[in-house]
Amino acid sequence: MYDVIIIGAGPAGISASLYAKRSNLSVLVLYNGESNLEKALKIENYYGFINGITGRELFDSGIKQAEKLGVEVIRKEVVKISNINGMYGVETVDEIYEGKAIILATGNKKILPNIKGIKEFEGKGVSFCAICDAFFYRGKSVVVIGNGKFAVSEANELSHVANKVVVLTDGLEKPECEFNVNSKKIKELLGNNKIEKVKFEDNSEIDVDGVFIALGEAGASNFAKTLGLLQNDDNIKVNDRMETNVEGIYACGDATGGLKQICKSVYEGAQAGISASEYARKLI
Ligand SMILES: Cc1cc2nc3c(=O)[nH]c(=O)nc-3n(C[C@H](O)[C@H](O)[C@H](O)COP(=O)(O)OP(=O)(O)OC[C@H]3O[C@@H](n4cnc5c(N)ncnc54)[C@H](O)[C@@H]3O)c2cc1C
Incomplete structure (x- = not known):
């Protein structure tokens, strides 16, 4: 102490x-x-x-x-x-x-990724705090954007509540962790009133309910x-x-x-x- x-x-x-x-x-x-x-x-x-x-x-x-x-x-x-x-x-x-x-x-x-849609969907599926917002994603699919210890810690916090958690490194090196990691470069976030998909540079997409930003250190x-x-x-x-x-x-x-x-x-x-x-x- x-x-x-x-x-x-x-x-x-x-x-x-x-x-x-x-x-x-x-x-x-x-x-x-x-x-x-x-x-x-x-x-x-x-x-x-x-x-x-x-x-x-x-x-x-x-x-x-x-x-x-x-x-x-x-x-x-x-x-x-x-x-x-x-x-x-x-x-x-x-x-x-x-x-x-x-x-x-x-x-x-505060490191913000340069991804189209981050600002637009802040509060509508884009969050900067797993402990604060995880509860809104009970049983849902979420991604964490980041590749460091902070990102892994946020993924861990979400894993107690969400149904599916994937770490997206946005082209950066993969972190060592127990979660699914996708390291494709991200093109944009898509949705109507709230976020629905992450689209990658190769035009592939994944469905998401929430995106948590955790680049660099907390x-x-x-x-x-x-x-x-x-x-x-x-x-x-x-x-x-x-x-x-x-x-x-x-x-x-x-x-x-x-x-x-x-x-x-x-x-x-x-x-x-x-x-x-x-x-x-x-x-x-
Ligand atoms: C290029 C440049 C030139 C500058 N020139 C001048 C100048 O000529 N004169 C002047 O007065 N000011 C200058 N500044 C501004 C000055 O550097 C800052 O105002 C000052 O460093 C702020 O001090 P700080 O202790 O608040 O934060 P910082 O110096 O930024 O220190 C933050 C500390 O927090 C730590 N930290 C952050 N997150 C975590 C985490 N999750 N876990 C553990 N540790 C963490 C970092 O390791 C770091 O030790 C300059 C700044 C820059 C970028």
């Missing part, structure tokens, strides 16, 4: 971890996939670097600084977060970590949906203390929208770290 678990090792997550750890609490940071910071070739507008610094250098030294302080930093993809009797279970492929408070510092990356918006967090478009809604509407869950950095810059992520991370620590300490 950790006092604070932070998802994300970019400027928001690492800043949060420094403040939580300095409150003398047990702190775990889980991260996987690229941080936006790693993509920045040179940063020249952040305080204190006369000649600028590469995003990769800043990212690496952030992690080293947290580890030096005693924060546990583990590279693992988080596929699900759930509430277990007032505590939180953070699920990776091979382990569930339990925490009193959770900080979402996942950045804001992001801020996916976690928000499963945890019942309020959002503004795809940004998690927080107050000045970085509290979400759900007790014990905090969000910071690009995940909350607004100015998508390092300085804002570092500030919000610090505030989230302080608020989450105060909350966790009350539960000790």
